[in-house]
Amino acid sequence: MLTVTPVRAFADNYLWLVQGLADASRTAVVDPGDAQAVLTALEQSGLSLDAILVTHHHPDHVGGVAELVERTGARVFGPAAERVPAVSTPVRGGDEVVLDSLGLRFAVLDVPGHTAGHIAYYGHGALFCGDTLFSGGCGRLFEGTPEQMLASLDVLAALPDDTRVFCAHEYTLSNLRFAMTVEPDNADLHVWQGEAASLRERDVPTVPTTIGREKRINPFLRSRTDGVRRSAEAHAGASLASPVAVFAEIRRWKDGFR
Numbered sequence: 731m732l733t734v735t736p737v738r739a740f741a742d743n744y745l746w747l748v749q750g751l752a753d754a755s756r757t758a759v760v761d762p763g764d765a766q767a768v769l770t771a772l773e774q775s776g777l778s779l780d781a782i783l784v785t786h787h788h789p790d791h792v793g794g795v796a797e798l799v800e801r802t803g804a805r806v807f808g809p810a811a812e813r814v815p816a817v818s819t820p821v822r823g824g825d826e827v828v829l830d831s832l833g834l835r836f837a838v839l840d841v842p843g844h845t846a847g848h849i850a851y852y853g854h855g856a857l858f859c860g861d862t863l864f865s866g867g868c869g870r871l872f873e874g875t876p877e878q879m880l881a882s883l884d885v886l887a888a889l890p891d892d893t894r895v896f897c898a899h900e901y902t903l904s905n906l907r908f909a910m911t912v913e914p915d916n917a918d919l920h921v922w923q924g925e926a927a928s929l930r931e932r933d934v935p936t937v938p939t940t941i942g943r944e945k946r947i948n949p950f951l952r953s954r955t956d957g958v959r960r961s962a963e964a965h966a967g968a969s970l971a972s973p974v975a976v977f978a979e980i981r982r983w984k985d986g987f988r
């Protein structure tokens with residue numbers, strides 16, 4: 731199994747450090763918004779940085795890229811459809827990222843919605859999905875449409891249930907508060923809420939989650955269930971004819987949820 735360690739940055743970002751299977755002293759980092767946090771983690775553990783994988787252009791995901799390249803010479807993979815500093819290999823859905831020195835390979839998935847060119851990396855039973863899928867939630871639609879985001883989430887939901895999902899933020903507890911408002915009778919959701927609350931009390935990350943769990947508890951992956959549809963219709967005060975309409979309604983609902 732892949733060894734993946736969170737580097738914490740800002741209020742709630744996780745910059746994921748992935749150790750090579752071929753050589754555990756070499757790493758790749760996903761979405762390094764803060765160079766110093768990564769450099770400190772590398773130094774403390776005696777690891778070197780070979781590659782940087784970027785999911786989308788937001789500053790909390792790319793802010794450290796240029797400095798890390800300068801300091802380590804790491805190669806940078808990033809979304810071909812977005813402007814990201816210092817990218818050496820632009821990639822898009824269908825491409826494969828091959829990291830020979832690490833013995834790692836990742837398939838690139840197109841997951842537009844949060845941003846227009848957002849990508850995710852999938853390999854070795856792990857998914858690095860940036861701000862597309864969170865535990866109990868999904869990214870806000872800054873640049874994409876509900877149609878695009880639902881299609882992107884469908885791509886992720888089709889991955890094996892035991893896929894470990896390395897989201898870029900610790901948003902779980904606030905997401906679950908909303909999820910329980912949408913689906914108050916979802917027993918799996920209550921179980922995960924209890925587990926997540928106790929992890930957070932001990933300051934332990936709730937991430938990675940898994941695709942299997944998210945399919946059971948995440949309202950944004952459940953737009954096709956009767957329960958989520960009924961809740962969305964009650965909130966909208968109208969019947970919602972399609973899964974996209976249900977998804978759009980719960981995304982709007984969450985945007986204003988406190």
Ligand code: ZN
Pocket residue numbers: 786788791844861
């Ligand atoms: Zn973002």
Ligand code: FE
Pocket residue numbers: 788790791861898899
């Ligand atoms: Fe972010």
